[in-house]
Amino acid sequence: MVLLLDNNYDIVEPLASSIVQSLRSIGYSLETAIADIVDNSIAANANQININFIWNKEISYISIQDNGMGMGEEELKVAMRIGSMSPLSTRNSKDLGRFGMGLKTAAFSQCKRLSVMTKKKDEELHTRCWDLDLIEKTGKWSLLKEFKEISDLQIIEQGTIVLLEKLDRLISESYSSVAYNSYLKKVASVEQHLSMVFHRFLEGPNAIQIYINNMLLKPWDPFLVNEMATQELAIEQHYDNDYIIKIQPYILPHHSKISKDTYSYADGPRGWHDQQGFYIYRNRRMLVSGSWLSIFRKEEPYKLARIMIDITSDMDFSWQIDIKKSTARPPKYILDELKRIGKIARDASYKVYYHRGVRLIQNNATQNNDHVWEQIHKHGKVFYKLNRAHPILLKLNDEVDDYKLLNAYLSFIEEYSPFNLVSYTPSLKIEDTNQEKKNYNKVEITEDILSSLKDIIYALKSSGYTGDQILYRLCNSEPFNKYFEQIKALLEEE
Structure with a gap:
């Protein structure tokens, strides 16, 4: 233990202006910043939060208002202090900080x-303000x-209003239609982010309501x-000391099992491919x-897998939660379990x-996946697909470097197998042949054919x-010779 004797130490206080500039550069985006402020409203037991983005020349501002329990004057001063609570302090189960x-x-x-x-019920209103220009000056x-x-x-009765002004990081140029549209896109990003981050608070019997510019967030x-x-x-449940990980x-x-609207909805902020994986709460x-x-790695066939992980604030250090609450790193002891479940x-x-x-039968132990082909009935016809769950094929998938190329080759085998070619070939009378050729471009493409075409083109x-060579080969091969326009469109997308 070090004893501080008279005159054997210096008090070196950090420069306020320098600290402030460092705090401004932690790395928040607009959406993560607003989410962090909303955390405080939820921790204060608010069930309604109103967020407004106002661009009005010199008096532009963002306000976050809630109907939570509010704060007394001393509580407010503590809340405004930089480092208002030690990270080592125990947090309650509703605290998001x-x-x-x-x-x-x-x-x-x-x-x-x-x-x-801020105002507590039946108490006085209290206000405090940090002005960085004043700190820089004094x-x-x-x-x-x-x-x-x-x-x-x-x-009116109780709650808190957080007001952000002098929005130099958000509004850095004079008003114009281009600048305003850019501003609106940022607000839309906030809406998407909050609807995702707080979705479990926005649904259920005790749901809270969040409004952005008077529009209820879904x-x-x-x-x-x-x-x-x-x-x-x-x-599954696992333990982090005495705390449960779910x-x-x-x-x-x-x-094919959901509507177009549902498919678009599930796309999320980043799209189906990038939204696969673990979700940590x-x-x-x-x-x-x-x-x-x-x-x-993120791969196309695995984009349907999304895994919820629930932890508590007691695990912040073992999961390395950052100050922005936007990243988490699981401890080593749980990685093997996550790999297995993943x-x-x-x-x-x-x-x-x-x-x-x-649909997956969850009792995998009772399934026999040794068959090579699977029979599929569709639109009155019979087709055959390779059993993609065959143990040898699954092992091969784990070992090859290019999954997509392997799957393209398997699609080749399926589409060019003799029994599928027979199924695709219509039974025509000689006099109907010319008419059938005229109708080739009118044939609607199925999801199966479209998926196979994408794999084969890849x-x-x-x-x-080259694109021309691919077009020639496919349009001279059954069953793809019916889909000239669709193949051409796919090649133009690549």
């Missing part, structure tokens, strides 16, 4: 003036007790739990949305992806064929 920095660092990342107005942590009120922002459920064709695999894999339906608040955590979910996704919605391009 950790470092005591979120409100300030989130706000400073977007603006130079942060004001808070070099002191001067917390203002008053700020210019905005008539539209009032607390939750984005990445797991499509209300869809009949969604598969819920077995939930892991629930979901396999989303094949697109801390006290029901999403931290990570769609990542294989460096355990697996492989189960990925195998299930693979089967649904290639088997066009055949394989041919990988083998060095």
Whole structure:
């Protein structure tokens, strides 16, 4: 233990202006900053949160108003302090914070003036304000007790208003239609992000309501739990010391099993391909949305697998939660379990992806997957597909470098197998042949054929064929010679 004797140490206080500039550069985006502020409203037991983005020349601002419990004057001063609570302190199950920095660092990342107005029920209204220009000028942590009120922002009974002004990081140019459209796109990104991050708070019997510019925010459920064709695999529980980690894999339906609107909805902020993987929640608040955590690569056949992981705030350090609450890294001891569960979910996704919605039988031990071909009845015809769940094929998939090329070759085998060619070839009378040829371009392409075409085009391009060569080969081969326009369109997309 070091004893501090008289005159044997110096007090070296950090420069306020330098600290502020460092806090502004932590790396928040607009959407993660607003989410961090909303965390405080939820922790204050608010059930209604109103967020407004106002661009009005010199008085542009963002306001976040809630009907939570509010704060007394001393509580407000503590909340406005940089590092208002030690990260080592125990948090309750509803607390979404950790470092005591979120409100300030989130706000400073977007603006130079942060004001808070708060009121407890039957108590007085209290206000405090950080103005970074004033801190820069004086070099002191001067917390203002008053700020210019905005008539539209009032607390009736109880709650808190957070006001961001001098939006230098958000509005950096004069008003114009181009600048305003860019601003609106950023607001739309906030809407998408909040509907995803807080979706479990926005649904259910005790749902909260979040309004953005007076429009009610709807939750984005990445797991499509209300869809009949969604598969819920077995939930597992693991322990982090005395705390429980819950892991629930979901396999989303094949697109043929859901409506176009549902398919578009499930696309999420980043698209089907990038939304696959693990979703990590801390006290029901999403931290990570769609990542294989460096355990697996993102591959097309596995895009239907999404896995929910629930942790608590007691695991913040073991899971390395960052100050922005936007990243998490699982501890080493759980990685093997995540790999095992991830492989189960990925195998299930693979089967649904290639088997066009055949539902997974969860008791895999009773299944016999040794058959090579599967018979499929569609539109009154019989087709045959390779059994993509065959143990040898699954092992081969694990070992090859280019999954897509292998699957393209398997599609070749399926489409050019003699019995499928017979199924595709119409039974024509000689006099009907010319009429059938005239109708070739009118044939509607099925999802099976479209998927096979994409794989085959990829394989041919990988083998060095040009677009014209691919078009010639496919349009002179059964069953693809009926789909000239569709093949041409696919080649133009590549």
